[in-house]
Structure formats: C-alpha cells, structure tokens
Amino acid sequence: MELTSTSFLVTLIAVTALVMLLALLLWNRVPGPGPVRWAARVLMIALCQLTAICVVATWINGSYGLYASWDDLLGRGTGENASAMTGPPLGRAKFTRGSDGTLGTYFRGSHSKLAGQVIVWTPPGYDDPAAAGTRLPVLMLLHGYPGSPRSWIDLGSMPGGLEQLVQLGTAHPFILVMPEIYPGGVNTDCSDTPQRKIATWLTQDVPDLVAKNFRTLPEPKGWGLMGVSTGAFCAAKLPLQYPKVFRAGAALDPDPLTGDAEVLPDPALRERNSPMWLVRHAKAADVGLFLATSAQDKDSPPRQLAAFAKAAQGTGVRVKTLVRPSGGHNFQTWTGMYPEALGWLSTELSAPANPS
Template sequence: MELTSTSFLATLIVVAALAVLGALLLWNRVPGPGWVRWPARLAMIALCQLTAICAVATWINGSYGLYSSWEDLLGTGTGQNASAMTGPPPGRATFTLGGDGTRSTYFRGSRSKLAGQVIVWTPPEYDAPGADRTRFPVLMLLHGYPGSPRSWIDVGGMPGALEQLVRLGAASPFILVMPELYPGGVNTDCTDTPRRKLADWLARDVPELVAKKFRTLAGPGGWGLMGISTGAFCAAKLPLQYPRVFRAGAALDPDPLTGDPDVLTDPVLRERNSPMWLVAHTKKADVGLFLATSAQDKDSPVKQLAAFAKAAEGSGVRVKTLVRPEGGHNFQTWTGMYPDALGWLSTEISPPRGP
C-alpha cells in the first residue's frame, strides 16, 4: 500500500483499535509470575501507543504531504540529481488508473528534465455518450509547501467539491491536473533557477503531457490554475509569466506576493519572479487573477491583496479579491473558498467545446 493512501491509514486505525481491544482482553490473562506478567503488560501498552502514533503520524503526513512515498520516508529514493540518469525517459509517461477514478504517472519533463508525480482526473462528462470529440478545459491544482498532489484528494475534497458545483450549475466541468510542485524536494516558489526549472516543469512540461494524453482545449483560454498557500503564490505568478499558456489563476491564501527570502536568496531573482513585480510590469495581458484570504490569516495578510490590486492598475490584468471574515491557513478555510474561486474560474476559462 502507498504511504499516502487512504487504505493504509484505515489499516493503521484498525490495527490500533485491535491493539487496544487485545490489551483489554488479555490484561488479566497473562500467565506466570509477576516478573513475567508486568513486562507483557508493558509491551501491550507500548504496542497500543506505537500503533496510535503511527496512525496519527500517517494522517498528519497525508494532510501536509511531508513524505510522498516509502522511498521518500526511508531515504532510499534516487533523488533529484541521480534520477536525471534513471527513471522514465523525458517526455514519456503511462497513466495508471486508481481506485478513486484518478490517473497518475511519474513523468520526466523534456524541457525541465525534472521528474515528479502528476495526477489527472476527468469529469463524468468526459466519458459521456457522444462526448468522444468534445474537448475540455483544464484546471491545474497546485498544493502547498510541504504538500503533495494527493493533498487535494485526501484533505481538499477534490474532485467531489467540483462535481457538486457542476451539478448545481455553479462551475464548469474541468479536467483536474495535480502536479508535484517540488520535484527533488526543493521549493523554489515555482521559479526557474540555474539548477531547477520549476516554471518550465509546470508551464511547459506538464501542460504538454496533459494535452497529448487527454482531450483538452487548445490555447490559454482553456487553461487555468488554482493553488493554496505556496501553490497560491504560483497560481498568481504563472499566468503573468506564461499568458500564452494560462488564462487565469485563483490564489487561495497566497504566500507573500513579494516573494520569500528564505526560498530565493538572490534578491533580483526573487523580485523578478514575484507576482507583485510581474503585475506591475505587465501591459495589456489577457489574464485574470482571483486572490482570496481571510481577515484572521497572518500568513496571507489582507493588505497584500489591496496592494496587488493597486499594482495591477493599468496592466490590463483582471483582478478580483475575496476576504472572508474568519478562518486559518488550512483546508477548512480553502474549501470554503471553492464556490467563489471555481465559479469565477468558470467565467474566465472556456467551457467544454465540441467539434
């Protein structure tokens, strides 16, 4: 079982419950003298604690994506630099259908040379009778740091939240694409650096892969992004850098839009790759950005949304902001923003289109 799978977490919970039940049933049935019984009882207590800790640790890992696989946890993976010589060849990928209806692959980009997981979900309309020639818009979901693509599924309520909004007529049916944001385990705020071309990975390699394997709308009008936290920073930045790829981005509780000195220490590189600088130096771009936060979120202050909207004046960039009165920097807050964000994205990105 995969480290981040729901079945693995469920198994650990069952094992923890059985350990407690076993301790209750066997506590007074351990034979022998006291020097035998008490160590056995201590072993039962330790087993109960160990199984409970493993279950809680697995739940935390699934929520925050600290480790994406057993190899990542045990340190047996090849790593970023070694994997450049092994693993899948650039540009090739085979998607595997999962039990939850998603398709996943481990893919190496031909431009960035980075390799990471990409999860794709197609809406029910994609396989509906008579839709075999219909092309669908794509929404890339960008997770936070730390995090993993499965954070959207295991904690973020996707794709169920989108399906519900589609049934209500409040959103378009998107192909959801959940790529890994930190191939090699290093965060660069989705920026191309001399050693890691993260922007190329997200804006060139992953879109080219998805467009090749699925019936997607062509052109930026059919492509958008939605991100949380660090992923929200990227969702605000990438449409400004790649307006020929993405028409719109929805940023839910974005990290500081001026960039993080702890992520990019080079001040020039950090500034030129920050949404705040990019929007101030953009002219007549056909791009829309949705920025949301809550009044209680200190990691994504309200004032930066107003500053960004002001910086965007005269750029041609369409900016819409949302401030919720309460909520922390977590998925409970972000899922509450889905209706506004997905509804807005559905007005900016083209709906499915037939031949």
Template sequence: MSLTGTPFLYTLVVLCVVAVVLPLVLWSRVRGPRVVRAAARVLMVVFAQGTAVALVFTMVNNSNQLYDNWGDLLGTSDHVHRAADLGASGTGGIALEKLPRVRQAFKPAKGPGMRAEGGVLTTELRGRVSGVQAEVNVWLPPQYHEPAYRNHRFPVVEVLPGYPGSSKAWYGTMDASQQLAPLMRRGQIEPFILVSPRTTLLPGKDTGCANIPGKVNADSWLSVDVPKMVMDNFRAKAAPDGWAVAGYSAGAHCAAKLAVAHPDRYRAAVSLSGYNDPGAVPQSLAGKSPALRAANNPYVLLKDARVAPRVALYLSGQPNDGYEAAMALKRVAKAPTTVRVVFIPTDAGGHTMALWKPQVVPAFRWLTEVMGSEHRTRTAPGTTPLAPSTAGSRHAELASGNVSPAGAARRP
C-alpha cells in the same frame, strides 16, 4: 505498508488498544529488581503514548493529505534527475513545438476521493525539459466521454496543493471533483479538466515552484512539461486561453506567480490564502537569495513588468493570511491584468482545508466567467447554457471593498 493505506491505519488502531490493555494487565505483575520493573513500566507508557501519537498523526495526515508516502514523510523522496540552467524562458532554448509527442499510460488512481465522479487517472511523467520525474493526476469532466463532445477540446485547470501537500489533495480533502461535477452537468460551471501534478520534488524542501539551476526546475515542470503531456494525451485546449492554475497556501503563491510570469501559458489563476514574497517562508528554496525572491514574487513581477500581462487573478485571503498580499497585487495591476480580491473574515476559520474547501465552487464559477465565454453562446445538445453567476456563498459576498478592514496592510 502504505502510509495512507487502510491496513496501516487499522494496525495503529489495534496497537493503541493493545497499548491500553497491556499496562492494565501487566502493571502489577512485572517481576524482578526494582530497576527492571521501572523500566518495563516506562516502556509500556512510552508504547501507549507512541501509538496514540502515531494514530492521531495518521488520521490528521489522511484527512489533510499532507504526505503521500513514507518517502515524503521521512524526506527521502527525490524526483529531480537533473536541473540544467534553462534560462529566463524556462525552456533552455528548446523548441517545444518540435519535441515529439508525449505518450503516457494512465491507470486509475487510488486513495480518498480518487474514484468519485468517474475517477482520477494517474501516470508517472518524466519531464523532458525540467528533468523532473513524478506523478500527474488527471480528472476528466462528465462531458468528456459524451458523443456530443467527441470533437470538443476542454479548458484545463492545474490545481496545486500547499507544502507539505499531496498531489491527490484537491480530489480527496478538497472534494473538487465531487463539488464541481454536478454543476458541470447542469451547465452552471464550465467542464474543466483538472490536472494535479506533484509539487514536492525534493526531500524536505518547498521548491517555491521556482527554477533553480543545479537544484530543481519546478517552474518548467509545472508550466511546460505537465501542460505538454496533457495536451498530447487529452482533448485539452491550447495555452494560454485554455489554461488556468489554482492553489491554496504555498500552492496559491505558485498559482499567482506562474500566471503572472507566464501569460503565454496561463490565462487565469486562483490563489487561496497565498503570499507574494517566498522569502517569508523559511522552507522555500525560492527565498534563499534576493535574486530568487524577486524572480518568484508576483508582486515584483507585476510592478516591474514592461507590458502588463494578460491574466486574470482571483485572490482570497484573511487579515494577515493572504488578504494583504492580494490587495498589494490589485494596487499594482494594470490593464489588461485584472484582479478580483475576496476578503474572508477571521471567523470563517484559519489556514486549513476547512477554509479552502468551500471556496472551490465560487472560484470555479469565476473561472467559468473568465474562460467559458464560448459555452455561453454555443452549447451541446441536451445541456443547459452556461450563464454568468454569482458565487452564492458568504465568502464571495464579502468580496466588495466595502467590507475590507480599514487601512489594510500595505506591504506586498
């Protein structure tokens, strides 16, 4: 029975009802020695508490899409077949342009939000370079199947969840496709393809989106194998100008790091409540040694870059939750790197989906400004020309330096 399925949820609801009724009916009817009666009553109490905890956990999990399946929850899912040393490039010297085309079969994805706005397609991809085998979800914008766009190639945003987190979370809890599709139809937001690959690749470990020889090549999975598959199977623009990466929490750290580390693969990144130093996260494999911490810290990468990367960064955060890290990146960024920092006040909520969900539209308006210049000058028949727009939300209005807290923390 699926962890996130309706049958499992309903079964828990029935068991909770039984757990309440059972002691009401049997409490005074238990027979036998005192020890037996005490044990039976304790079991009834434990059963009631256990079913209640399980129901609450399941509802929270379904709402926030933390764990996709039993393997993720129990720490038994391993999606790494090999983890060769791929070197600094993350390709192991493989000439990517000479690799055969990746032909994938897709099917409709199941789960909350996966059927909205045309539905999400899913496939199981075996990464030729990374050695990772896992699911990749793809949502196509409304214009993708329109005749006027039959020869058009679409920009792509790779969307990443936090840790733990489901590859479906951006379509489910974040409602990204439902929020963006109407604006895409009206020509107010660029018609992006949204791609959400699995990021939980090892049992009970946050990979930090890093390449770690002998353990995992998460960076190459996300920045090499997944983009190649998408470009081989859909009318997607080529990297780097056609590609961006976005994430929240641990996924936000990954987004900033991937874009800064690979300006030849990504043009922009959106980081919602991210951090720079993976060593600050106990579960992160990327923080287990000084060398790994430096190699996967976007602040260090920007500060030490011989040539500033041509990437644009959109970084949002609250005090002590992403804002200081964002300001640190802004301070060390040099042209052509651009950084926009959005300050989110503490009264907007905490480190939850409720904080990040309202930021989807402002972030994608910014991505449209950064990556959608073609459509502001040439639009398909029957569509409204795209134009630069303000985010139109309280979060974005607070993006000016005038509202930043005095003496914002200086640490990276």
C-alpha cells in the same frame, strides 16, 4: 493502508485504546522481581504515549495536509536524484488508470529534463462517443509544500468538489491536471533556477503532455490554475509570467507574495519571480487572478491581498479577492473556498466547446 485515510486514523485510535486497556489490566500482574516489573510498567506507559502521539500526529497531518502518502512522509522518490530515476524517454508518457478513475504517469519533460508524477482526471461523459468532438478547459491543481499531486485527492476532496459545482451549474467541467510542483524534491516556488527549470516543467512540459493526450481547448483561454499555500503562490505567479499559457489563476491562502528568501536566496531572482513584482510590471496582460484567505490565517494575512490588489490597479490584470472570517491554513478551509474560486474560474476560462 493510506497515510491520510480515515481507516488508518480509526485503526490508530483503536490500537491506542487497546494498549491503554492492556496497561490497566496488566499493571499489577507483571511477574518477576521488582526491577523487571518496573521496566515492564515503564514500557507500557511508553507504548500508551507513543500510540497517543501517533493519533494526534495523524490527525494534524490530515487537517493540514503536511504529507499526502507514505512515500511523501518517508521521502521515497522525492530526493535529489528523483529527476534522474529510470523512466520513459524524454517527452513520452504512458498513462495508467487508478482505482479512483484518475489517470497517472511518471513523466520526463523534454524542455526541463525534469521528471515527476502527473495525475489527470476527466469529467463524466468525456469518453462518450457523442462527446468525441468536444474540447474542454484545463485546470491545473498545484499542491503545497510539503505535499504531492495526491494531496488534492486524499485531502482536498477533488474531483468531488468540482463535480458538485458542475451539477449545480456554477462551474465548468474541467479536465483536472495535478502535477508535482517540485520534481526532484527541491522547492523553487515554481521558478526556473540555474539548477532546476520548474517553471518550464509546469508551463511547457506538463501542458504539452496534456494537450497531446486529451481533448483540450487551446491556450490560454482554456487553461487555468488553482493552488493552495505554496501552490497558491505559483497560481498567482505563473499567469503573470506566462500569459500565453494561462489566462487565470486562483490562489487559496498563498505564501508571501513577495517571495521567500529561504526558497530563493538570490534577491534578484526572488524578486523577479514574486507575484508582487510581476503584477507591478504587467503590461496589459489578459490575465485574471483570484486571491483568497481567512482573517485568522497568519501565514497568508489579508493585508497582502489588499496590497496586491492595489499594486494591480492600472495594469489591466483583473484581481478579485476573498477574505473569510475564520479558518486555518488547511484543506478544510480551502475546500470551503471552492465555490467562489471555481465559479470565478468558470467566468474567466472558456466553456467546453465543439470547434467543428
């Protein structure tokens, strides 16, 4: 049973109710001497509290997207040695289809030498022989920290959120690519550091993997990013750093755009990997950025979006901002931003096309 599934939450609620009912029924029926009865009653109270705490913790996790799976919660496969796990040779990958229709692989990049999970979804009709000559734009979805690629599926209503907008005619059908943004378990805000080349993983290894295995439009006009929280920071940063790879990025509730000292302690490295510094030094890059937040989000205050838009003036970088009146730092808020974000991305990125 998945950590973020509704059935798991409902099961916990049912167990909590059952434990409380049993405590009421057995409170005065516990046999034995006084100390034994008191010990049993304390145990019943503890069980009631534990199950109730589990319900609340599961609800909070589902609302804020803190952990997307049991492996994510328990730290399996995301430790310091995760990038050295036995897997395919460098640059090779074998995709397997999941029950939800997505294609997944554990892939080791030939440029970064890092290894991580990559999930790909192709829109309906992709495998139709009549569409064999059609190439599609690519949208990479960057999860937050903590999180995993499956956060978009288990918590983020993807690909359903995109499919609804495609049916309405307000968004392109994209190939969705959901990679790990901190392979090896260390968050670098999608930056290359002396220890880990995560920017290289996201801008060379993953695009190479997708372009070799799927019918994609050429970079950069056919490639974009959308991220949430830490992934939103990356979605604002990477197009500015790598305009020859990505033409556009949509950042939903981005982390502080000046960088995080806890993530990159080196001041010079942190500054040169911050969207604020990058946009000020952009040289007429053909890049568009969409930044969104809510007036209630203290983790991503509206003032930083305004400051970023001001810094972008005169650089040639196209910036659009959205501030919703309410909403927290969670997928409930972010899914509400999909229509504006995906609609805007569809104006920045090329539509599906048949080059022949």
